[in-house]
Amino acid sequence: MTLRPLADTLLDVVNALRPPQDTGLVITEAEVELPLELWAVAQGHKLVIVGSAPHSRFKSGVLPPVHLTRLRLELLENEVPGS
Secondary structure: OOOOEHHHHHHHHHHHOOOOOOOOOOOOEEEEEEEOEEEEEEEOOEEEEEEEOOHHHHHHOOOOOOOEEEEEEEOOOOOOOOO
């Protein structure tokens, strides 16, 4: 399993919610619940938080008891869609 910074994992989740371009659709809010495994990893003299979906979920199809991460996204009125 490749360890990636938690921010990159969460950005992948957000990007997966984007509607296809040229559809005219805009998502104004979304709420996602997903399991995450988190680790604190030393990289040189820095402490980095990494995270990903539990590996066992994809191998066996069975999700062991875990806490779910809740991510709520909301479009701000001042923001430009697609930015």
